[in-house]
Amino acid sequence: MEELFSDVPVPPHNPELPTQIDEESLEEEVNQYLGDFRLGIFRPRYVPAVVDEVAARNEFYTAYTSYQSELSQGMLQALFEFQSLVAELTGMGVVSSSLYDGGAALGEAALLARRVTGKDRVFVASSADPQRKAILNTYVSGLGVRVFELPFDEEGQVDASAFEAIREPAMVYVESPNHFGVLEERLDEFSSLVHSRGGLFALGVDLVSLSVLRPPSDFDADLVIAEGVGGHPYGSSLLGVLAAKSTLTRQMPGKLVGATLDSEGRLAYALTLLTREQSIRRERATSNVTTDAALSAVRAAAYISLLGQSGLAKLAEEEVRSAHALSSALSSAGFHSPSFGGPFWGSFAVVVPNASRRHRPGLGLPLWEDYPLEDQLLLKGVPEKDVDGVVGELLEMAGERL
């Protein structure tokens, strides 16, 4: 055996690692580490059990990327269906089969816009998701792209005069609903303004909301960015969605699945337009993406297909109604809720005096960490039975200052 390593000119090193343990002890150890932590009031969207079952199929989760089409028809069809379902929801012509997360999708979108427009200025709404914005900045930092933030107004919407002042954009990115839950009402104007200045208009959306809200294609968006649906553990958003107009197909980053025929004339699928990709184009590729997030895309497709449009719409309706119910209850209790004037979707900001000092984790997302919004928390709806409890806890936090 040593002979096989005889050509390695450095001495081997025995790593100092803890003694190995058996399977049973390992499970016990992890169980202790994870412990008994309290779930917050604000739960992630429920993921039906069937979605986990689908993702647990060994032939999917232990498969390699579908380069050998004949052995990968199942995954390829599942990804083709994902692309198609997201295309239906967004109204866009082409959908990347998966990227790592919303931040990577936004970063890739900016790089795409730079290639297409030949410009190096990117404008992003300050009200967009803070992590996405941070990742965007990192993604473009090597290429001399400058990122400018567009401030928000008292409605929580992009400030119109700042928007009017945009010059020479490669891309302008706006979210609706944005990080404050607020819906933008001037997307038509924004879109045509961006186009008149020669840039691409990129819209960040919530896929579930698109079951009832006007799709990005209605606003003539060039690019659409979203996070996956169908579950991903905390902090591990594991599916970035990037959709685009068909005219941008050959500039898309990452994998695309296309339909074709096999040698007997039957329907078949393959990864396609590979000449965009790093494996062939190397430094002239549209992106460095190799490993992506295929299994998360299958989860999303299963989730959307199980709920259907009506299921998604009822879920969206429930999220909006419960958020409004909580906001009204807070307002009645004397809080300034919502703190922004614009129409809001499944979440909203509220002023809770003392929150910056007395905030307890799990009770809303502190907005002062990313914005000059002292004592403002981001909340989303809760089940009816929990409303009084949440109001009570926030009253306690505010104390005498309310």
Add this chain to the structure above:
Amino acid sequence: MKYRQAKWENETGEGSSTETENSGAAVRGQNEPLVFQLGHYDFYLPDELPGVPKSLLRYSPPKLPKVPEVRLTRHYVHLSQMNYGVDSGITPLGSCTMKYTPKVLERVARDRRIADLTVEIPPPQGLLKMLWELQVYIEEITGMGAVTLWPKAGSQGELTALLMVRKYFQERGEIGDGSEGQGRVRKRVMIPLTAHGSNFASAAMAGFEVTRLPVRDGLLDFEAASKDVDDTVAAVMLTLPNTYGLFEPSALDLVKAVHSVGGLAYYDGANMNAFLGLYRPRDMGFDLVQLNLHKTFASPHGGGGPGAGPVAVKSSLADYLPVPRLVKVSPDGRPRTGDGHAGMAGEEFELREDFPKSIGRISEGLGNLQALIRAYCYVRLLGGSGLADVARYSVLNANYVAALVKGAYAIPSPHLPRKHEFAFAPRGKSAVDVAKFLLNWGYAPSVHFPPELEESLMFEPTETEGKKELDDYARALLEAAAAEEEKLAAEPRNASVKRVDEVRAARKPLLTYRDLLDSELRGAVAARNSDTAP
């Protein structure tokens, strides 16, 4: 054609050792309709939503199927039967390290407590403790001084590391802010032609010019490469062992040459399986390395992802790592790193953002948390000596198969030992034909990679395959070498489809169900549906 069909005969009850017609199926299902052809279209548009202006509401619903749970389950079971993974059989793709995932890793990674965590809640200390320990393990395995766990793929790890290189030279005044011509500018990254395409693409995304380094017979042409080394080189990116499965000692000379002009050396850990627990990139002189947890640390590939690509760097580059940084906090509130495996008592871990030289955030949340937890578990299960055995057996397995087939295929630099994989080329046949023949048993080699070897194929067995699997694979390879060209062109015969027309797919891309219905393939879509009707 006669072939011994150990794998599938057992399942079909046709005996296990006789020579039979090649009638097995590498994948079993076929003709599953599209999800759009299942279920029904059930629409619901609320007349109004509280506070939402009507002008923002849809006037026509998106056309999404609503599929009953039982039908949806069967849809995906059928699709999965048209797919093939490590759990189906040996998946010996080169440079991909398709090893078996011990099932306990899956059970732990799917824990509901991980799935239910939300961003509103700070991650529990025990979880951070595991992640911190994993950082320490990676430091120990690579010889580096600091780690980020957050990149969600190997290529995102490459980008992370190259942006750190960029930042490092910006701090030193050797890279300006886009304005050139001001003396020395570290603008180049050197990459051998044997490297994965992602290296080149990552370098370009990080704003570097790429210098392609020539290769001869699978090995870096050191003389030619070293002439190109000067103080405009920011970094050299090297994959060791390289994609031919060869260790190249001259690579380490190139590392020295680049260091001598002030450049940095980056180790692409895609092939780390060959050295795991045995040799450390830092000991070879490298400054930065990314590891692919979905290759080397047994996370499954997920049919393409998600993966994880942590980056480890020498201590002097730690300031440039992405935020948040996971640190251990001592009682006086100061962050500490790298002091071994103390118990939980009194320890506290924090995610910190206050690192002004950091490249910033590279991914959302805590990376691919499930892959990180699997990697933690993998190291705990194997221990140090177990990890070294991974390297030894992966290398032994590759050399064993190479020895069995070297008479029938061209193998570059045959006098050298292979490492964990090897590149080879059929004599007088097309690599695609050989590969499609192998697909009949689920054996999918990498094809046309490495690109510099004509008609190249690649094979990487990994340490998790046994002698029987390797013997079966070698026999199939020898069959393919002996088979007539015309016969190969008809392969594969028993996958869920016959040979797929990939040229057609690219010529006129049909990327959605709508595209499909508007195309001449409409009839083929309808055929899918009727095939499965009762």
